[in-house]
Amino acid sequence: MADIDIESEVIRSIGESRFTLWSLLRVAKLRTYTAQIQYSLKAEKGTSKSDNNRVIEGEFVNVYASCQSHIGSDIIFAPMATPNDGLIHLTIARGDIGRTRITQFLLGLAKGTNKFPLVRNGNENEMY
Numbered sequence: 001m002a003d004i005d006i007e008s009e010v011i012r013s014i015g016e017s018r019f020t021l022w023s024l025l026r027v028a029k030l031r032t033y034t035a036q037i038q039y040s041l042k043a044e045k046g047t048s049k050s051d052n053n054r055v056i057e058g059e060f061v062n063v064y065a066s067c068q069s070h071i072g073s074d075i076i077f078a079p080m081a082t083p084n085d086g087l088i089h090l091t092i093a094r095g096d097i098g099r100t101r102i103t104q105f106l107l108g109l110a111k112g113t114n115k116f117p118l119v120r121n122g123n124e125n126e127m128y
Helices: 003-014 017-028 098-108
Strands: 033-040 053-066 070-072 089-094 119-122
Touching (some): 017 098, 053 098
Antiparallel strands (some): 089 119
């Protein structure tokens, strides 16, 4: 889904509505990417750093890491993020999410309600 931002540059002249138009195109022609994602959980007392390392592999539609809640004027990508929380918030949509669910996810971005079982959206302690 990061393709929306990059590929919609060709219609930048129409303003922010380019994201909506390109989202429709990307959902219609949904792409998946094979990837391996490595991240570390926030260290808890009594755990070593190696205990907190995670690796997930597979097909993904979207992987996004953000230190901020908003990535646009009306796009709440990590609703639980707070200023200076020191966390990188991951949003991961697996490849089997489907067009209906990814559309619901995209529609939820404006309200910050973009949480579904196949979309992990939270801080490191809430990830897989």
